[in-house]
Amino acid sequence: MQPYASSLMLAFLLTLILLSLGVEVHGADYYTINDFPADFIFGAGSTAYQVEGAANEDGRTPSIWDTFAHAGLAGGATGDVACDEYHKYKADVQLMVETGLEAYRFSISWSRLIPNGRGPLNLKGLQYYNNLIDELLSNGIQPHVTLHNFDLPQALEDEYGGWVSRDIIEDFRDYADACFREFGDRVKYWNTVNEPNVFAIGGYDQGAVPPQRCSPPFGVKNCTKGNSTTEPYLVVHHILLAHSSAVRLYRRKYRSKQQGFVGISVYTFGFLPQTNTEEDVLAVKRARDFLVGWVLEPLMNGDYPASMKTRAGARIPAFTDRESKQVKGSSDFIGLIYYTISNISDNQDSLKQKSRDFGRDMAANILETSRLFTAEEFLIAPWGLQQVLETFKVLYGNPPIFIYENGQRTARNISLEDVSRVKYLQAHIGGVLDALRNGSNTKGYFAWSFLDLLELLDGYKSAFGLYYVDLDDPHLTRYPKLSAKWYSQFLKGRKTSSIVTPIQFPSSS
Template sequence: MQEDVRLMVETGLEAYRFSISWSRLLPNGRGPVNPKGLQYYNNLIDQLISNGIQPHVTLHNFDLPQVLEDEYGGWVSRDIIRDFTYYADVCFREFGDRVLYWTTVNEPNVFSYGGYDQGSSPPHRCSPPFCVMKSNRGNSTYEPYLAVHHILLAHSSAARLYWRKYRHKQHGYVGISVYSFGFFPQTNTEKDRVATQRARDFFVGWVMEPLQYGDYPISMKTNAGVRIPAFTPRESEQVKGSFDFIGVIHYTNINITDNSDALKNQLRDYDADMAAKISGLELFSNEEYPVTPWGLREELNNFKLLYGNPPIFIYENGQRTPSNSSLQDVSRVKYLHGYIGAVLDALRDGINIKGYFVWSFLDLFELLDGYKSSYGLYYVDREDPELKRYPKLSAKWYSRFLKNRSSFIVGSVELEKDPSLVSIGHLFE
């Protein structure tokens, strides 16, 4: 940990985003705190602070204490609201004197879609014929909507607890993150344009409209009907405005084609309710993303126009490459150069952007494809007992950018000739 924080300092990072594992801190989901878990996170936070790096902490990132899943089904039960608020209270109390930025739940839209409709990600709940992976539990027709509903209520409960109990002492901020694409119609037909707006409602509006306006998008309520839970007037007021900032997670653009025929199906899931086909997205792949930064700029403008220009941290943005590719990751440099440029354009558009984080600092275990692909600025040799880190071209480029040195693409040509940037192919021989 100390070595990695030193790497952050050498790179020039001003902030570092990480998740706390609920299970590591509260093994039973509630009750006594695990002292070793508490010590680990205190050590990490202290290391960051002492080196001038601001911690940005996420409370839930696809992981839940198994005991709560076994006891009542986790996020599909209202009981989770009480237990999540208790967990958040522990974190605010123990770490809030040093942590100013709290994200309650990471990308609830993708978490619920993958975890409760397709069954492709934890907790792998789904029902035939909608499963992409074998599962013997869940209900794809109802549960994605239930999970997001309870996430929004748990988030707002934790946020208002912080404001009431801690903010006057700790002066921090509470937000939530949303996964977003650049949404574009496949053709210029009216049907595809309407389907594109509908797809955006289902992906982004699903989380943002309750937070901004206190209710789900009309298109979702119309298509999902009674399967999407309704907020009571009190819940609507509780959720509305329950954030200090929004974390935006963005990697690529998608093209949308109308699929209204899906609404004729008697048995439907979230996908069918959206009534749109998506192209240009390969989730289970290690192919590189195209460099199309205009999608991020347009999406950031949507946040300004539709949701009152909230404070935004771009919490994930980065290039995917095969895990055994070269340290000379020119494609990642081009990607970051293009997307950071789009963030600058968005700032000039008057969008309230507070920060930008590259995904990811180190190569790590990816949710969808494990170690087959990598996003890191630093390569981690998992065959080495010491797990040695190697800076990629992108790490050196990004460091120069952060230190106000040359950040033009041509600068990467000089870096490519750096003798320290050897190919990592020999590490796999």
């Protein structure tokens, strides 16, 4: 076992001992924003289809997420109206100012900006994003922009299958070029594709998210097209090539003048071996390779992890020498999506199976995943985030990191006293501070999410927001939750505690 693995194992064991004794494990318990580096950025986030609404207005055309939602697969809800940020962006930016946000992460709807996926810009869409960016900047809020978040234009999906085709590489590069050209004089931080690992697994192995492709017996949905044995690998391969092509273009054409940065985000858990056995420790490494190394190893080293290549064989595409050189070093930063931990144990039966899909290739059980994503709330385990940041430092060269999503899931209701979200945020931000003190190169933290919004899998049944949106009110009035008040107190320099004065829920009459 390598020295770093031994250290991680000791940390795992210590945590398990503390948990078994009933001790709550949190990060720094008391801190202020002044304990963070002066250039560390705090914000909150959303994405286009989840908040914008106006889905059929001003020239926007459907994305694959629209199609998915209208098929009743997003908890029976759609983003046709959502939070109506398309019309309410000025008021929402004022809420950001009142909260004290330093940055706002949002995404651009490709099908709003370029309705056919390629070709001329939609001037109404262009005007909207220009207005939103200008409104943020005029209020001192730094925009962080994602180009693709599960919402490929349906026109490109229909034409050639979207991300399963190499045709997407040129179209995505041209879309990115348009965004850099139109907005890059004001946007300094670009995230090309949001969590390609989850997009590929969910959309092309399990069929649980757009574009709902999978093949029997592997998918969890009744997919009508797809191939779970090959398409997840193909999709991430094309995403990496599209990402690196866009970055190459930016560095050649825009960077000297715009001085911006382009990264990509990845979803991860805090991986914990189920037992202190060599088999389970190795299973953690495999699980990490298949979920995180799948994206990061090519960016750092120009190729996929050896464990993936061995397991997947010819089903995982190979980079040419030119492609390897293009992908390697093509990310200025990593966006991190983290919510909770996952227990891992070795599964030799999976390793021996001849009929393989991506999930069986992973050859490790993520034992807690089903419970974690059906439970109302996540376990508050900030040491899992610290472990991830430590792993990125040791295994992946300590790249600059923006934590683009981190937040507590609760049932969506009218209670504003979201104490568990306050405790979650307080603990995890403290964990980030501990990681920074240990040398992590983390540059910013974005709470997920700014508003209660349309969630991918269960629509409006769950909530992550700092602000409640009253969907029964025709004005979609926003109300601050306890977590918004806590975050605001922290951002304005007050000492933190996991308990703050409760907020009374106003009448919407």
